[in-house]
Amino acid sequence: MAELTKKQASSYEWKYTETSAIMKIHYEIEKPSKQNVALCFELFSEGLLNYWLEIENVSGSIIEKLYIYQPIRHELNQTYLPLNNEIVYFNDAKMTDLNQLNSKDVTSNWLFSDDKKDPHGITWDTQVKIGFEGWLLYLEENTGNILNHEIIKSKKICFSLGVIKTVKEFQLFANHTFEQPIINEVELSTKTRNPIISSGEVELELKRSQNRYFNGVLSLLKNEEPLRKISIEQEKNEALKFIHRLNDGPFVPLHYTLKNESQTIQGSSLFLRKEIRPIYSRKVEENDQFIYEIENGELKFGAASGFFPTLYSVRYKGKEWLDSSFPTPEPKAWWNPWAGGFSSHLSGISLFSYIKESSQTSFVKKLDQYENVWEGLAIETNMEHHEKWKGLKITQYFLTIPGVPIITHYTELTHPNRTINQFVYTDVFLKKETTVQLHNKNGSTKFKAGFEEHIFRLSNPTTFSDSDQTQYLQLVTSKDSLDSECIFSEDFALVSTTDFINNRPGHTKKTDPIFMLFPHQPVDKEMIKNLKSIKF
Numbered sequence: 286m287a288e289l290t291k292k293q294a295s296s297y298e299w300k301y302t303e304t305s306a307i308m309k310i311h312y313e314i315e316k317p318s319k320q321n322v323a324l325c326f327e328l329f330s331e332g333l334l335n336y337w338l339e340i341e342n343v344s345g346s347i348i349e350k351l352y353i354y355q356p357i358r359h360e361l362n363q364t365y366l367p368l369n370n371e372i373v374y375f376n377d378a379k380m381t382d383l384n385q386l387n388s389k390d391v392t393s394n395w396l397f398s399d400d401k402k403d404p405h406g407i408t409w410d411t412q413v414k415i416g417f418e419g420w421l422l423y424l425e426e427n428t429g430n431i432l433n434h435e436i437i438k439s440k441k442i443c444f445s446l447g448v449i450k451t452v453k454e455f456q457l458f459a460n461h462t463f464e465q466p467i468i469n470e471v472e473l474s475t476k477t478r479n480p481i482i483s484s485g486e487v488e489l490e491l492k493r494s495q496n497r498y499f500n501g502v503l504s505l506l507k508n509e510e511p512l513r514k515i516s517i518e519q520e521k522n523e524a525l526k527f528i529h530r531l532n533d534g535p536f537v538p539l540h541y542t543l544k545n546e547s548q549t550i551q552g553s554s555l556f557l558r559k560e561i562r563p564i565y566s567r568k569v570e571e572n573d574q575f576i577y578e579i580e581n582g583e584l585k586f587g588a589a590s591g592f593f594p595t596l597y598s599v600r601y602k603g604k605e606w607l608d609s610s611f612p613t614p615e616p617k618a619w620w621n622p623w624a625g626g627f628s629s630h631l632s633g634i635s636l637f638s639y640i641k642e643s644s645q646t647s648f649v650k651k652l653d654q655y656e657n658v659w660e661g662l663a664i665e666t667n668m669e670h671h672e673k674w675k676g677l678k679i680t681q682y683f684l685t686i687p688g689v690p691i692i693t694h695y696t697e698l699t700h701p702n703r704t705i706n707q708f709v710y711t712d713v714f715l716k717k718e719t720t721v722q723l724h725n726k727n728g729s730t731k732f733k734a735g736f737e738e739h740i741f742r743l744s745n746p747t748t749f750s751d752s753d754q755t756q757y758l759q760l761v762t763s764k765d766s767l768d769s770e771c772i773f774s775e776d777f778a779l780v781s782t783t784d785f786i787n788n789r790p791g792h793t794k795k796t797d798p799i800f801m802l803f804p805h806q807p808v809d810k811e812m813i814k815n816l817k818s819i820k821f
Contacts, residue, residue, distance in 0.1 A: 292312050292313075292314070294310045294311060294312055295311050295312060295313050296311045297309070297310055297311070298310075298311065298323075304329055304330065305327050305328060305329045305330070306327070306328050307325065307326065307327045307328075308325075308326045308328075309323045309324065309325045309326075309339070310323065310324040311323050312324070318342075318344040318346075318348050319342075319343045319344040319345075320340055320341060320342060320343060320344065320348070321340070321341040321343055322338060322339070322340050322341075323338065323339040323340075324336075324338060325337050325338065325339055331448050332445065332446040332447050332448040333443060333444070333445055333446075333448055334443070334444040334445075334446060335441045335442070335443050335444075336441065336442045336443075336444065337438055337439045337440065337441045337442065338353060338438070338439040339436060339437075339438050339439075340353075340428070340431065340436065340437050340438075340439070341434070341435070341436045342431040342432060342433055342434060342435050342436075343433075343434065344433065345433055346433060347430055347431065347432055347433065348430065348431040349430050350427065350429065350430065351427075351428045351429070351430075351431055352425060352426065352427055352428070353425065353426045353428060353439050354423055354424075354425050355423060355424040355425070355426075355442065356418070356421045356422075356423045357407065357421065357422050357423065357424065358420065358421055359396065359398075359407070359422055361375035361383065361386075362375065362376060362398075363375075363376055363398050363399055363400050364376075364396055364397065364398045364399075365396065365397045365398075365399070365452045365467065366386075366391065366396045367391060367392045367393035367395070367396075367465060368386070368390045368391060368392065368494060369390050369392060370392050370465060371465055371466050371467075371468050372452065372456070372465050372466065372467040372468070373467075373468055373469070373470050373494045374467060374468065374469050374470065375470045375494070376469075376470070383417035383418070383419065383420065383421065383422055384417055384418070384419060384496075385495040385496050385497045386417055386494065386495065386496060387417075387496055388414075388415055388416045388417050391415050393456075393459070393460060393465070394408055394409050394410065394411045394413070394459060394460060395407065395408040395409070395455065395456065395459035395460065397445075397449075397452045397455040397456070399450075399451065399452060403446075403447060404445075404447060404449065404450050404451075405444065405445055405446050405447065406444070406445045406449060406455045406458075406459070407442065407443070407444055407445075408442075408443050408445075408455075408458070408459035408460075409424050409440065409441075409442045409443070410426075410440035410441065411460075412426070412440060413425065413426045413440050413442075414426070424442060426439055426440055445458070452467065453764070466478060466818045467814070467817075467818075468492075468814075469552060469814075470493065470494045470495065471491070471492070471493050471494075471543055471550050471552060472491075472492045472552070473489055473490070473491050473492075473503075473539070473541050473552060473554055474489065474490060474492075474554060474815070475487060475488065475489060475490070476488060476490055476526075477655060478655075478815075478818060479655035479657065480554070480555065480556055480557055480655075480815035480816065480818070480819070481556070481557045481558075481559055481655065481657045481686060481689075482531070482537075482556050482557070482558055482559070483558070483559050483560075483561070484558075485530055485531055485533075485558075486528055486529070486530050486531070487528070487529060487531060487556070488526060488527070488528055488529075489526070489527060489528075489529050490524045490525065490526050491503060491517070491524065491525040491543070492522070492524045493519070493522045494522060495522060496521045496522050497521070497522075498519065498520055498521075499517060499518070499519045499545060500517070500518045500519075500545055501516075501517055501543060501544050501545030501546075502514055502515065502516055502517065502543075502544050502545075503515045503517055503525070503541060503542075503543050504541060504542045504543075504544070505529065505539060505540070505541050506540040506541060506542065507532065507540070509540075513529070515527060517543075531556060531558065534558065534805060535557060535558055535559075535560075535688055535689040535690060535691075536555065536556075536557065536558075536689075536802070536804045536805065536808065537555070537556040537557070537558055538553060538554075538555050538556075538808060538812055539553060539554050539555075539556065540552075540553045541553065541554075552811065553809070553811045553812050554812060554814075554815055555808050555812035555813065555815050555816065556815070557686060557689045557691065558688070558689070559657075559686045559687050559688050559689055560582075560687050560688025560689075561687070562582070562687050562688055563687070564579060564580070564581045564660045564661075564685065564687055565579070565580040565581075566578070566579055566580075566648045566660070567580075571612075572611075572612035573612070574589040574591050574592050574611075574612050575589060575590075575591060575646075576588070576589045577589070577590075577646040577647075577648065577662055579648075579660070579661050579662060579683075579685065581660075581685045581686075581687065581688070581689075581690070582688055582690065583601060583602045583603075583690065584599075584600070584601050584685065584690040584691075584692075584803065585598070585599075585600045585601075586598060586599045586600070586661075586662075586683060586685075586692060588646050588662050588664055588683070589611065589612070589646070590644035590645055590646040590664055590666075591644075592611055592612055592613070592614070592624065593614055593624035593626070593628075593639065593640065593644075594628060594639060594644040594664045594666045594679075594681065595609070595624050595625070595626035595627060595628035595664075596626050596627040596628065596662070596664075596683050596692075596694075597609040597611040597624070597625065597626040598611070598626070599627065599692065599801070601690055601756060601758075601803045602756065604751060604756055605716065606715060606716060606719075606758055607625065607626050607627055607713070607714060607715065607716070608625045608626075608714040608715060608716050608717065608777060608778065609624060609625035609626045609714065610622075610623055610624055610625055611624075611625075611626075614636075614640060617776060617777065618774070618776045618777060620636060621637075622636055622637060622640060623636070624636065625714040625777075626714060627683070627694065627711075627712070627713045627714075627801070628664075628681060628711070628712060629679075629681055629694070629696040629709055629710065629711040629712075629796065630679075630709070630710055630712075631674070631677070631679065631698065631705075631707050631708075631709055631710075631786075632707050632708040632709070632710060633673070633674075633707060634668070634671060634674060638668075638670070638671050639666065641670050642666055642667065642668055642669060642670060642671070643666070643667060643669070644664055644665065644666040644667075645664070645665050646662055646663070646664050646665075647662070647663050647665070648660075648661075648662065648663075649661060649662065649663040649682065649684075651682065651684055651821055652821075653819050653820060653821055654819070654820045654821075655819070657686065657819075658686075659684035659685065659686055659693065659821075660684060660685060660686075660687075661682065661683045661684035661685050661692070662682070662683045662684075663680055663681070663682050663683075664680070664681045664683075665678065665679070665680045665681075666678070666679045666680075666681075674700070674703070676700055676701050676702065676703070677698065677699075677700045677703070677705075678697075678698070678699050678700070679696060679697075679698055680696065680697045680698075681694065681695075681696050682694065682695055682696070682697070682821070690802065690803040690804075691800060691801065691802040691803070692800070692801040692802075693798045693799070693800050693801075693819070693821075694711070694798065694799045694800075694801070695795055695796050695797065695798045695799070695821060696709060696711075696795070696796045697793050697794070697795050697796075698786055698788060698793070698794050698796075699788070699791070699792065699793040699794070700788075700790060700791075701790060701791055702790045702791070703790055704787075704788065704789060704790060705786050705787070705788040705794065706786070706787050706788075707785075707786055708783050708784070708785055708786070709783070709784045709785075709786050709796050710781055710782070710783055711781065711782045711783075711784070711796075711799055712779060712780070712781050713760070713779070713780040713781075713801075714777060714778065714779055715734065715749060715758075715778040715779075715780065716734075716751075716778065717734045717735035717775075717776075717777070717778055718733070718734065718735060718751065718752040719733070719734050719749050719750070719751065719752075719778045720732065720733045720734070720749065720750045720751075720752070720754070721734075721743075721747065721748070721749050721771060721773070722747075722748045722749075722750065722807075723741065723743070723744065723747075732773055733752075733773070734773040734774070734777070734778035735773075735775060735778070736773075736775060737774070737775065738772070738773065738774040738775070739771075739772070739773045739774075740770065740771070740772050740773075741770075741771055742769065742770060742771075743760075743769040743770075743771050743780065744810070745761060745762055745764065745810070745813070746759045746760060746761040746807075746808065746810065746813050747759065747760045747769070747771075747780070748807045756803065757803065757804055757805075757806070757807050758801060758802070758803055759800075759801075759802050759803075759804060759807055759808065760780065760782075760799065760800070760801055761799070761800040761802065761813045761816050761817070762782060762797055762798070762799050762800070762817075763797045763798055763816075763817040763818075763819070763820075764797060764817075769781060769782040769783075782799060784796040784797055795821065798819060798820070798821065800816050800819075802816075
């Protein structure tokens with residue numbers, strides 16, 4: 286197809302459908318054999334563009350083993366690319382020569398750039414081969430033999446131009462799955478990428494995705510002060526492995542710089558250090574309620590499903606963070622009834638409906654994908670009285686790790702014969718003396734609940750503090766953004782996050798985990814990528 290660059294089009298063709306406009310540009314090719322070639326573009330109103338070739342063999346004989354070579358100019362800046370069953374994020378302005386990557390490492394059929402003004406992505410058929418050549422990537426397809434006067438169509442290449450905003454959504458669009466973890470092109474982590482460790486020493490790996498020589502220094506930092514320096518000389522992108530002793534405490538932030546004569550790369554990771562100690566669970570009766578409590582060191586939380594399917598109490602170092610009407614639901618603001626606490630519910634089901642249903646609380650253990658054991662509570666609600674959602678089972682999990690003041694929450698939903706195509710809302714009601722710290726282009730802004738109404742969007746993570754700023758609570762989700770609304774008023778402090786569920790009848794669907802952690806000092810956005818990788 287290289288001859289197309291030297292040819293003028295012989296004719297043009299336009300066609301309109303109810304949803305798209307199609308343009309075909311026709312060429313007459315002489316070498317290496319006579320062919321009529323049409324470049325076909327189909328543009329949809331929302332911004333999707335399909336591209337393919339139509340080739341007619343007019344040579345008078347069979348064309349054997351025809352290959353279609355499609356070069357595409359796409360710099361790997363602010364770009365996600367699936368490599369070795371992981372999604373690597375490239376954000377290096379120097380990364381323009383694609384020969385620094387090995388095309389054999391590409392493990393899926395898409396790439397995506399998250400430029401905020403112009404998010405765009407490319408996806409192609411899984412039978413099409415991707416390659417890298419200098420400044421370009423190319424897609425190559427073997428069409429096989431073409432009989433005389435036969436017309437064949439190449440596999441379509443789809444371009445998304447501002448339609449799909451996040452890498453997770455584009456991955457789902459391209460291949461209907463988003464199970465692969467996202468990492469940076471330079472990554473410092475454990476071998477398995479497990480962020481939870483059980484000792485003071487850990488084997489770390491420095492990985493680079495680029496196949497180019499690097500001679501420099503890796504510096505490990507604490508509060509911008511060097512802890513350790515390691516000289517590095519790598520021929521290609523082999524991993525650098527070393528043993529490192531981590532700082533004390535359940536939350537262990539590690540900052541690093543990778544520097545040579547021409548560039549400096551900075552990064553950070555957060556490790557959770559679990560302890561070999563029991564998590565205590567107890568069932569007690571109080572205020573005519575059976576209370577299920579979890580105690581993990583100085584972190585305690587509890588639920589009473591006879592009251593409401595919610596976590597009504599979270600205490601850290603003796604301080605209560607949640608606002609709740611326990612032991613009895615009661616009116617508050619525009620809610621009637623109101624229970625408060627920390628819980629998730631399906632849109633379209635009122636709080637009053639939940640009170641009429643039966644819920645059970647139990648003690649559970651769950652494994653994440655790294656085989657870490659989490660312990661905590663499960664609150665199961667079976668909808669038997671709701672006219673629309675009778676038969677729906679909702680199970681909320683609130684889990685923690687021994688010695689780490691963290692709670693992870695997710696919800697499972699299943700219905701035997703209905704499709705679930707709804708939003709799940711997770712509400713966290715905090716005490717009125719709570720302060721939230723926002724991070725925006727103008728710097729940090731603080732708002733305190735209990736005075737006047739403020740409504741704002743939150744970042745991921747979001748940092749809350751008590752009135753004396755002696756404790757911090759941070760909310761983290763596995764989403765790129767928290768997608769949350771926060772309302773502070775005279776009567777309440779509410780954080781509400783949303784997750785969309787699309788589930789077939791008889792199948793169980795899980796929401797993305799939400800993490801509530803209590804660090805000594807707030808962790809930053811770069812560090813939470815370790816937490817965001819955890820799945821159940």
